Amino acid sequence: MxxxxxxxxxxxxxxxxxxxxxxxxxxxxxxxxxxxxxxxxxxxxxxxxxxxxxxxxxxxxxxxxxxxxxxxxxxxGFSLGEIREVVMMYDAMPDGNARQLRRLLEILADKRANLERQLEDIRLMRMELDDVDHRAREVLRGLGHEA
Amino acid sequence: MxxxxxxxxxxxxxxxxxxxxxxxxxxxxxxxxxxxxxxxxxxxxxxxxxxxxxxxxxxxxxxxxxxxxxxxxxxxGFSLGEIREVVMMYDAMPDGNARQLRRLLEILADKRANLERQLEDIRLMRMELDDVDHRAREVLRGLGHEA
DNA sequence: CAAGCACTTTACGTTAACGTCAACCTCGTC
DNA sequence: GACGAGGTTGACGTTAACGTAAAGTGCTTG
Known part of the structure; x- marks a missing residue:
């Protein structure tokens, strides 16, 4: 087990x-x-x-x-490379120089933008799924009534 | 252009x-x-x-x-195969039999569960990003004041 | 009519993210 | 001391999702 x-x-x-x-x-x-x-x-x-x-x-x-x-x-959906970017810079932060830190902030903003788009995608995708779901159920109902 | x-x-x-x-x-x-x-x-x-x-x-x-x-x-993050499953069944719906339709509903429920988990993941990921962001800014502030 | 552009098929190459052996150590225990 | 359940390092295999190059078709434009 x-x-x-x-x-x-x-x-x-x-x-x-x-x-x-x-x-x-x-x-x-x-x-x-x-x-x-x-x-x-x-x-x-x-x-x-x-x-x-x-x-x-x-x-x-x-x-x-x-x-x-x-x-x-x-x-x-992030690649291991992308994940590493953030994770490693996070560790290097305490003694990181300004350039590195700014770069980190850029990356973070980037990821966040990515997340926001995903949120919107999810919203839309949900609606599509709902739609398909409805239609499927209706067709099923139809099948039940006939024959 | x-x-x-x-x-x-x-x-x-x-x-x-x-x-x-x-x-x-x-x-x-x-x-x-x-x-x-x-x-x-x-x-x-x-x-x-x-x-x-x-x-x-x-x-x-x-x-x-x-x-x-x-x-x-x-x-x-869906694979082309997964996408095809939904898209093709959607097209086959009108004349689909009950078994196919139920299968489609299963798949839809599955995808939806997936989306919900992604929503939670996004929520958590956002918090992490915020956290890293804050720390980075603080370190930057620190750098500004010294030397 | 030659040149260029957008399209076509065929086919081999590439990258990420592991899976799948093989061959080996190193415990506790029967 | 053999053995099974874990762990280890190679090293090669595999799959998805395209990229890329070669060689050809068809239009229209100078």
């Missing part, structure tokens, strides 16, 4: 301080319903940087959050 | 009844800022079925709308 542990509630068996909770790659994978391969790939792409214990990768809260953000970005 | 013609307002030079307006592949391409190759590809994938005049493809309103819906679907 390899059922996915909710990525937000899960904290092991005993109530750990959650800040110090550690995860193996398999645990994370189950939590988010992705494969370990995917997680390793994200690391290779510079989106994650787990610590090592010997060979094994050890993930902490920060890594979990990053993965969560990454997957959310993906669901919204 | 190959500037994109707005895909919604454009109706040629003289006010055509718009319902009978015809388009070449290049016109459509410019309207939606895609390449002809893309449009041909969509046809090959069963998303468009323009009439032919000799060799050349002739597109009408219906085709334009389909393309519009297709691109919107894409911006929302």
């Amino acid at each position: 390899t059922q996915p542990t909710s990525p937000d509630t899960a904290s092991g068996q005993d109530a750990l301080p959650r800040q110090h909770r550690q995860y193996t790659i398999g645990e994370l994978a189950r939590m988010f319903e992705v494969t370990p391969r995917t997680i390793r790939f994200y690391e290779q792409e510079g989106l994650l940087a787990p610590r090592r214990e010997g060979q094994k990768r050890i993930y902490h809260e920060k890594d979990r959050v990053r993965l969560k953000l990454t997957l959310r970005g993906k669901r919204l | 190959t500037q994109p013609t707005s895909p919604d307002t454009a109706s040629g030079q003289d006010a055509l009844p718009r319902q009978h307006r015809q388009y070449t592949i290049g016109e459509l391409a410019r309207m939606f800022e895609v390449t002809p190759r893309t449009i041909r590809f969509y046809e090959q994938e069963g998303l468009l079925a323009p009439r032919r005049e000799g060799q050349k493809r002739i597109y009408h309103e219906k085709d334009r709308v389909r393309l519009k819906l297709t691109l919107r679907g894409k911006r929302l």
Whole structure:
């Protein structure tokens, strides 16, 4: 029974301080319903940087959050490259120079514009779906009455 | 000056009844800022079925709308296959049997669920962006005051 | 009539984002 | 000490969604 542990509630068996909770790659994978391969790939792409214990990768809260953000970005159609842009600049922020920061702000504005367009797209798409739905139901009603 | 013609307002030079307006592949391409190759590809994938005049493809309103819906679907992260599912079933609706119609309703519900999750994702993503934005601005302010 | 432009088909190339082995370590445990 | 359940690194395969180049058709314009 390899059922996915909710990525937000899960904290092991005993109530750990959650800040110090550690995860193996398999645990994370189950939590988010992705494969370990995917997680390793994200690391290779510079989106994650787990610590090592010997060979094994050890993930902490920060890594979990990053993965969560990454997957959310993906669901919204961002490429891993785009996601990395934001995530990495975010980390480099504290000691970032002004040029980098302004560049970050640009990127953010860009993403936001993207989101706004998606909102509108969703609105329109919903209407289309409603429309098709209505028609389909009517045709179904028609079928019911005949023959 | 190959500037994109707005895909919604454009109706040629003289006010055509718009319902009978015809388009070449290049016109459509410019309207939606895609390449002809893309449009041909969509046809090959069963998303468009323009009439032919000799060799050349002739597109009408219906085709334009389909393309519009297709691109919107894409911006929302749907695959061409998913888009085709809905679009083709929509066309097959009038004489569709009950089983097909119920299947269509399922698919629609599915897509809608997808959209709802995206809405939530957008909400969350917005907050993240706002957060990063704030921090970046603060760091910038800091830089301004020193040195 | 040659040139240019927009269109056509065919076919191979490319990129992103993983999947899928294979071959290997390293535990706890029976 | 064999074994199974996890983990590891290559390395090659795959799919979607086009890009790109080659070679040809058809109009109309200098």
